[in-house]
Amino acid sequence: GDERWQLQTQGVISGSPAVVDKTVHVASRDGTVHAIDAESGDRAWQFDVDGAVQGSPTIAHGTAFVGTNEGYLYAIDSTDEVTSSRGGWRCQTGGAIISSAAATGKHVFTASTSVNIFAILPEDGQTVWRFGFDSGVQGGPVVTDKWLYFGDTDGTVHALRSGRTA
Numbered sequence: 278g279d280e281r282w283q284l285q286t287q288g289v290i291s292g293s294p295a296v297v298d299k300t301v302h303v304a305s306r307d308g309t310v311h312a313i314d315a316e317s318g319d320r321a322w323q324f325d326v327d328g329a330v331q332g333s334p335t336i337a338h339g340t341a342f343v344g345t346n347e348g349y350l351y352a353i354d355s356t357d358e359v360t361s362s363r364g365g366w367r368c369q370t371g372g373a374i375i376s377s378a379a380a381t382g383k384h385v386f387t388a389s390t391s392v393n394i395f396a397i398l399p400e401d402g403q404t405v406w407r408f409g410f411d412s413g414v415q416g417g418p419v420v421t422d423k424w425l426y427f428g429d430t431d432g433t434v435h436a437l438r439s440g441r442t443a
Contacts, residue, residue: 282318286311292333292377295341302355304330304343310353312341324353324364328373332417337380338399340365342387344374350387350395352402366402370395376417379425381439386425388414394427394437408437 288307295302300321301313306329312321328347334355335342341355352365372391379386384396384405390413396405410429418427425439 284311284313284318284320288329291331295334295336297336297355300355302334302336302341304332304334306330308345310334310341310343310351312355324351326351326367331375332377335378335380335385337385338382340399342378342380342385342399344370344376344378344387344389346373346375348372348374348389348391350374350378350385350397350402352385352399368395368397368402368404375415379418379420381420381422384420384439386418386420386439388416388418388427390414394418394425396425396439410435 286305288305290305299315301315304310308326310324314321326345328345330343330345339356341353344350348370349367351367370389372389374387374389385399388394392410394408412429412431414427414429418425420439425437428434
């Protein structure tokens with residue numbers, strides 16, 4: 278195929294890009310989240326976070342959710358609007374986030390090396406519930422309308438009710 282464009286970042290990109298509304302979102306291990314115009318390859322914006330990002334950005338409701346090796350899940354305004362501050366909130370999980378988050382209309386779910394899965398409110402970053410388990414999670418969770426699925430490093434697949442409140 279023919280290359281349309283390329284954009285050099287300052288860090289390794291280990292997660293997949295997320296493409297929404299002609300914008301490519303990508304995060305790199307130098308702690309930068311980039312939004313790139315899919316047509317031209319021009320950088321629309323970038324946002325620096327604390328720590329390397331290994332997973333893919335998750336885009337939902339005009340927000341990019343990214344986790345860092347420092348244990349923070351960030352909510353970043355991902356709209357095309359020019360703004361001096363894109364940061365919405367960040368939530369500390371107590372361990373590195375090395376995979377992508379999953380989002381519904383009600384919650385953002387992320388796994389941490391603190392051996393917890395978190396359900397977080399997308400509007401303010403408050404933890405609604407957390408589920409602890411005995412081993413690590415290296416892949417991101419997947420969510421349906423009722424269930425949250427994830428696998429752990431012991432080889433166990435878990436299914437949790439995604440709307441639970443405690």
